Each structure stands twice: as structure tokens, then as C-alpha cells.
Amino acid sequence: MVSVFSLWLPILVSGVLVFVASSVIHMVLNYHRHDYRALPDEDGVMDALRGFDIPGGTYSVPHAASREVLMSEAFQAKVKRGPVAFMTVLPAGRPLMRSSQLVQWFVYCLVVSLLAAYVTGLGLGPGAEYMSVFKIASTAAVMGYALAHAQDAIWTFQGWPATARSMFDGVVYGLLTGGAFGWLWP
Known part of the structure; x- marks a missing residue:
């Protein structure tokens, strides 16, 4: 068994790796550009909704x-x-991307890494082999990053292609987390 406190470095490094990877995915690779579709007569729909002053x-x-x-x-x-x-x-005028969202995303990355550390630390001791650490940590992280996206397709009718892209991202993030833990395992 390995204490979560002794895993602070892989928790931090994996959080940073996932944060950077998500930035590359969304700003450079841009394969999420079709996740949302435009409404017909977008301006007309916006004008109609604006009249209701919806909070x-x-x-x-x-x-x-x-x-x-x-x-x-x-x-x-x-x-x-x-x-x-x-x-x-x-709310009207609120930017779609704010620094507070990036901070929240980074904290979420750290929480997923913390939980992956906890699960992996329960099952393995110090000096465990890279692949043993990688398998457990990446599996736990994939669960944290990927699985919940299916609920959006099931309950809010988000299209399965967009859901699959987000779940794919979660697998990438999980593999990066597992790699960081395998590399930095005490």
C-alpha cells in the first residue's frame, strides 16, 4: 500500500499533462467543432429568447x-x-471561456488524479512495476474522465458521435495519467 500523500508528484504531473492535452485537443486538433450545431435563423431565435429575459x-x-x-x-x-x-x-455578455473555468478544469484534473492515486495506492506497494501501476491508474482515470459522458447521450439526447469524441478524450487523459503514475511511482 502506498499513501496518497507520497503520490503528490504524479498527481500534480498527471493533472498538468491532462490540462495541456485538453488544450491541444480543443485549440489545435479541433475535432470537437461539430459537437454543437447551429440553429436555423440563429439571430431570430436569439431575438425571440432575448425578449423573455431568461436568467x-x-x-x-x-x-x-x-x-x-x-x-x-x-x-x-x-x-x-x-x-x-x-x-x-x-447571462448576456458573459464570455464563453473564462479563466475561472480553466481553474475549475485543472482542479477537476487534480481530483481525478487524486482518486486514481488512492485506488492505485490501495492495490500496489512501493517499487511496483510500471505496467502494473499504469493499468490501475489509467483505468481509474478513464472512469473519471470518460464514463460520465454517456449520461449526456442517454438522458439529454446529446448525439452519440459528440459523446464518443468526449469519451475518446477521456481515454487519452486516462492513459496520460497512467503513464505519469507509472513513471513517477515511488
């Missing part, structure tokens, strides 16, 4: 506040009439 948040249309509403004929008629949408609304 920032996550919304569903139509919205069922209870199971009774969900099962009602009136709600079912709204669904049948359409459109049905899940949307996130940002």
Missing part, C-alpha cells in the same frame, strides 16, 4: 415539475407538438 441556468422545454405533470395529457400534447429542448442559458 442563466439549465432549462427543459416543455418542463414537467412533477411526475403527475409528466404523465398528464396536456404535457404529452406539448411534447407531441414540439419542439422539445434542453438548453443552458448564460
Whole structure:
């Protein structure tokens, strides 16, 4: 068994590697550019929504506040009439990318690495072979980075191609994490 505290270096290095890799994926490789599609008459849709002064948040249309509403004929008629949408609304003027999001992403990377360290440290002792460390740490990290994306496709109808791209990213991040742990294992 290896203490999480003794794994501070692989936790930090793997967090940095994942942060850099995600930057390269999103800013250089750009294969996520088709994850979101444009609405027809985008300006018209924005003008229409602007008139409602919707506060920032996550919304569903139509919205069922209870199971009774969900099962009602009136709600079912709204669904049948359409459109049905899940949307996130940002406050007007808020930039799509802020430094606080990058900080939150880096903290998330460190948390996934911390959990990978915990799981790997439970199963292996000091001096463990690279591949043993790599297998456990990368598996734990892939679970942290990749698996939750499937929920978006299942429950909010995000397209499976976009989901698969995000899950692929998670596998890359997991492999980088496993590599850092294998390299820096005490």
C-alpha cells in the first residue's frame, strides 16, 4: 500500500499533462467543432429568447415539475407538438471561456488524479512495476474522465458521435495519467 500523500508528484504531473492535452485537443486538433450545431435563423431565435429575459441556468422545454405533470395529457400534447429542448442559458455578455473555468478544469484534473492515486495506492506497494501501476491508474482515470459522458447521450439526447469524441478524450487523459503514475511511482 502506498499513501496518497507520497503520490503528490504524479498527481500534480498527471493533472498538468491532462490540462495541456485538453488544450491541444480543443485549440489545435479541433475535432470537437461539430459537437454543437447551429440553429436555423440563429439571430431570430436569439431575438425571440432575448425578449423573455431568461436568467442563466439549465432549462427543459416543455418542463414537467412533477411526475403527475409528466404523465398528464396536456404535457404529452406539448411534447407531441414540439419542439422539445434542453438548453443552458448564460447571462448576456458573459464570455464563453473564462479563466475561472480553466481553474475549475485543472482542479477537476487534480481530483481525478487524486482518486486514481488512492485506488492505485490501495492495490500496489512501493517499487511496483510500471505496467502494473499504469493499468490501475489509467483505468481509474478513464472512469473519471470518460464514463460520465454517456449520461449526456442517454438522458439529454446529446448525439452519440459528440459523446464518443468526449469519451475518446477521456481515454487519452486516462492513459496520460497512467503513464505519469507509472513513471513517477515511488
